[in-house]
Amino acid sequence: MPDSPSPRPLVELEDARLRFGVVKALDGATLHVRPGECLGLVGHNGAGKSTVVNILNGALPPDEGVLRRDGQTVHRNDINDARAHGTRCVFQELSLCPNLTVIENTRIVHRDLGGFGWRKRARQIIEDSLNRIFPGHHIDSQATVGSLSIAQRQMVEIAMAFSESSTRPRLVILDEPTSSLDATLAGQMLAQVRRFVQAGGSVILISHILHEILSTADRIIVMKDGRVSVERPAGDFTTQSLFEAMGSVAPEEGVTQQARNLSQAPVVLKVPHPTVPFTARRGELVGLTGLSGHGQSEMLIDLFRQHSGNWLPHRNPTVAFVAGDRRLNGIFHLWSILENFAIAALGDLTRRGFVDDAAVRERGAAWQRRIEIRTQDMNQPILSLSGGNQQKVLFARALGTRAPVVLMDDPMRGVDVGTKQEVYRIIREEAAAGRTFIWYSTEMEEVCLCDRVYVFREGAIVAELAGSEVNENNILAASFEGEAA
């Protein structure tokens, strides 16, 4: 198929360049999307994918280069023109209004819905789309988005992008659309992408989950340093070659944790429970898994609450927390990288009530080297870092404390493959040194790194898997056990 003579590209970007201050976000990117094609876009965080998205959807004008829609050169890049042309976007960070209902959000997205009775029309549009893409979704379109789980919000956002009002979507850009979805929902979404493409639509799919890209995209573009470095039909790639093209280290075979026998190690955390009690031992990697949003995050938050001071901080906290939703409850947007890093360990970095600047700098520099935070200056604002590096700062923040237990709430969401490997390595080192990690993850690969795994369903632990039992089949079986097919 990719070789057949193809129709005129829907959107073309030619030699686009864009700078933000000293940072070159795009350095001569050239790419196009044809109707009836799913283009996979991969690359490290900071490779320029999001910038490409922002140019295509009309939010940013490129400094240099040409943007063409249906062969027509766009002179003034404008969001409304892009939307009228049929460009729809699902962003990596959720971008609905949490205070509005699903219906009201639909009204915001579809500008032409106005006039008397818009609620009915909006409801029709979004419910049709949700039913089509995620049959049996259980989402009430009159609920405020803030009351939905992250997975449900993402479903709404995806349904919103594929929904039709008077302008039909022609190009749907999906930036990490499955990062909060479990395997079933992700599958439903990818099936929708294929249906949409078969009906003549175009999709740009950005994902760090490479098998999604390989199985869904027709053509794959690898971006690196603001440029397109490799472009090939998806069939010519394997997971291995795609890894290599991205310039990252492929995960070595057998990276899944070699079975460690920790049953003698002292228990550091314990939650009694009638059926499956929860324990975590010293130096252990404990995974929390199951379908997303089934109580894993709540468990982590409860653990944190119980083991950290509620009113007054403990002098020796037992737990540190790595947030998953870094924008919402991870970073301090206005603070520098160093301040963001040091906040959790401030108690140790204080002398006579004053912050010991030298100690903070020293410890910051040590962790910067150790975890490779890519910046010239730790005093730069945190938002100057790419998403993956921001997440590394959050890791360093938690690991830089003396807490023997680290709670992780799906922290690798939207982090690129290379960064993930580096963080896995550090987690393994820390675990070997006696730290305990309790790790909620939506990615099977990460769950399989754990020594022991608890599977959640409907707010409770339903199974415990250890050592060689930790594999995808067992986890899926436990997640769906007893549920009507």
Added chain:
Amino acid sequence: MSLRIPVDTIRLAVPVLALSALLIAVFWLQPRAMSYLGLNLLFNLAVPIALATVAQMFILAVNDLDLSMGAFVSFAACVTATVLHSSPLLGALILAAAVAVYAAMGAIIHLRNLPSIVVTLGMSFVWTGIAVLLLPAPGGAAPAWVRSLMTAKPPLVPMAIVASVVIALVTHLILMRTSLGVLIRAVGGNQQSVARAGWSPLLAKAAAYALAGTFAVLAGIALVGLTTSADANIALRYTLLSIAGVILGGGEFVGGRVSPVGAVIGALTLALAGSFLSFLRISPDWQIGAQGAILVIVLALRLFLNKLERQERGG
């Protein structure tokens, strides 16, 4: 699946409970208040407060705060008692221009990314200044139509109640049902997504400020209709009262979460607090303290109910 009370209902239930509790206490202390005349007296002064609260609500809906509310309502009252009384056309023009200034203020705050608190605090001195120029000493007179509107005696239900219901309904329609209202709340919820959908957050914010200006002008007019005269400091305490009313009614400072019906109920509750104290024969000096206490109690109750709700959901 158990039946769950939506958070929004709880948000509204708390101020309703607070108002009912206060009302019952007042009736218990003074059964004669339970009459047409009694209710009108109790809630008469609540009408301008409710209008000012609703005005403040439009500002809070876009994550801003208006510290000039009291000064602006005083200014509007002074215009009503002087120019609007003597030459209605000119008076109407001045008030319309004031609304336009509000819209411009919203636009500037958005464009220059200024803190609304600073801008409105600055503007409060401007409004007070103009008000003093217009009416250096307390005085003026209410235009006849305003006076007759505010002292009208509709059958069965007193004017104060009718007016409050109308204010609640109209603002509910504007903010909760129309597309413009959704847009205004969307700016409070996630400005970026509004921009990404191709709307202009600038216009939405200007519209919110213009609506706030309009309702604040109405508050000034209603106030003069009740007091028959004005002075430059007549409504200064409205700034904090209006903010408290919105919060009491289930609104939040950020995130575009506001409730018009709640805001009106909040305003009525705060107005009633004053009457309650006088029935208890406590000096009106304690009024602000009492209003603060109500605010604390209601917010604590709301937190508690929210927590219950979360626990239920967590199972």
